[in-house]
Amino acid sequence: MDFDLPEDLRAYLRELDEFIDAEITPLEQAEDNIRFFDHRREDARTDWDRGGLPAADWEALLAESRRRADAAGHYRYAFPAEFGGRDGTNLGMAVIREHLAHRGLGLHCDLQNEHAIVANNVGLLLMLEYGSEEQKRHWVDGLAAGTKFFAFGITEPEHGSDATHMETTAVRDGDEWIINGAKTFNTGVHIAEADLIFARTAGRAGDGTGITAFLVPTDAPGFVVEEYLWTFNMPTDHARVSLTDVRVPHAAVFGQEGRGxxxxxxxxxxxxxxxxxxxxxxxxxxxxxxxxxxxxxxxxxxxxxxxxxxxxxxxxxxxxxxxxxxxxxxxxxxxxxxxxxxxxxxxxxxxxxxxxxxxxxxxxxxxxxxxxxxxxxxxxxxxxxxxxxxxxxxxxxxxxxxxxxxxxxxxxxxxxxxxx
Known part of the structure; x- marks a missing residue:
């Protein structure tokens, strides 16, 4: 049994460190960007006038670091080569994520908001695995570049860990679905184009089947962000949302019906x-x-x-x-x-x-x-x-x-x- 890390992976860690030193750390230190990493001033990250959401200049800095990482060929490491990635493996991502966090807090890896210069963009991987051809055409490029996002509407106010007792429902009406329910802790919904809503479409509470995933536009009539939940660490982008007679086309189904x-x-x-x-x-x-x-x-x-x-x-x-x-x-x-x-x-x-x-x-x-x-x-x-x-x-x-x-x-x- 060989427990050594592959040499190409060890070489990539060195390449990452060189990129961080040359591009990311100077950006972190530029002007007064360090305010976001000075723990005495970290409230600079929070827009207190918008319900505690991440401040616009903080998110702009994160976006710039993603852009630089993407231009240097790092952001898409885990993605298939045909989408600009390096066909990264689960082992590679585990080693890289440990390495980045071991460097300490910084613009290279700020886990408070799941940010890293090597993207943990599971949304894209799910899109490639479960998305329809129409959905892929709309989403893949933006997801890969980190410029387009969808949130995950799984957790419900009354059913946190038990997804099988989901009260959110979706009923077929011709070529459309009508969704009613509520979700909580929808992270990142404030910048998301859509929310991946999981709703019961068949079966009974407790059944593992009969739950379907829908890509619901966040500007759809009846989709309302009720509040952002303040947490142990701020800022917050964890929303409680309600869905009242929200209509989506059948094309919004993500993956197989009933297999969400x-x-x-x-x-x-x-x-x-x-x-x-x-x-x-x-x-x-x-x-x-x-x-x-x-x-x-x-x-x-x-x-x-x-x-x-x-x-x-x-x-x-x-x-x-x-x-x-x-x-x-x-x-x-x-x-x-x-x-x-x-x-x-x-x-x-x-x-x-x-x-x-x-x-x-x-x-x-x-x-x-x-x-x-x-x-x-x-x-x-x-x-x-x-x-x-x-x-x-x-x-x-x-x-x-x-x-x-x-x-x-x-x-x-x-x-x-x-x-x-």
Missing amino acids: LGVVQHFFNENRIRQAASSLGAAQYCIDRAVAYAKERKPFGKPLAANQAIQFPLVELHTQCAMLRALIRQTAWTMDTHGTFAASEQVSMCNYWANRLCCEAADRAMQVHGGLGYSRHTPFEHIYRHHRRYRITEGAEEIQMRRVAGYLFGFMDRAAVKGV
């Missing part, structure tokens, strides 16, 4: 392994910063690093990072080799543990840094606030553990999922 949950699961598996890798990178960053500080700080005449009370918690976290890194890379390799759904159990393991580990690493880094760690002169409280949400979103850690338990205790069939 398959689209959701595909999205989750692709996104969760990459997000787990990001949490791992952020955790390792916190540990490395804490170790460096413990070597420098000398209370009572000796370095903090000489104390086992400082050493041992960081040793445990560092060990967990090493073990998690091996599992994430093995899981990503399995997805590349045997298909997206071949490692669903392992994806859940990686996801819930990485998110918890990042929170623990940020908390420990605060403790090692003492009062300074609790202040906004260090990045740890920001990292904690951001990554704490991942223990809830896209499947709470309890949902992930329940999924693993399903395989472990025989309630779910590994062979059936893996197709063997």
Whole structure:
């Protein structure tokens, strides 16, 4: 067994670092752009007069970094070559996402809003997999360039983690569908051309089939953004929306009618392994910063690093990072080799543990840094606030553990999922 990273991937990480140093860091430091990364002034990101939405100049800076990354051939790394990408793999994306997060917070990778110079644009991958030819013609180029977006309308106010008890419904009326319901935590809907709304079209509450995905224009009559939900970290782009007799053509169906949950699961598996890798990178960053500080700080005449009370918690976290890194890379390799759904159990393991580990690493880094760690002169409280949400979103850690338990205790069939 060969556990070495492919040389072309190692070379690409060096290429990325050179691009960041030459293009992205200077942009981050230009004029007063650093205000968005100065934790004492990070409210500059928030437009308090528009319900807490991201400020226009903050989103413009992100767009410029995406444009530069795209021009340099990095933004589309994960996409097929025919769409300007490099045919990136799940393993490659996991390694890259960890690498970017391990560099620390910055314009190269700001996970508060899922921004990175190598796009985690699962929307495009889903479009290529499930979109009709008409939908692809409309969406692919914009999605690939990062200039066109659609949001995901999955979660409902009364049914957070249980998508099968979806109350949003869609009823066929000739060549149209009429949609009624509500969705919450629709991230990015303020800049989205459409919202990918999941609605029950057949069957009963609790059924895994009978749910259909629709690309609903955000300017459709009856589609209303009711509010943006303020969160632990700001700004917010997480909307609660209502749909009242919203009409869409049959061409708005995304994927197969009644098979919408398959689209959701595909999205989750692709996104969760990459997000787990990001949490791992952020955790390792916190540990490395804490170790460096413990070597420098000398209370009572000796370095903090000489104390086992400082050493041992960081040793445990560092060990967990090493073990998690091996599992994430093995899981990503399995997805590349045997298909997206071949490692669903392992994806859940990686996801819930990485998110918890990042929170623990940020908390420990605060403790090692003492009062300074609790202040906004260090990045740890920001990292904690951001990554704490991942223990809830896209499947709470309890949902992930329940999924693993399903395989472990025989309630779910590994062979059936893996197709063997």
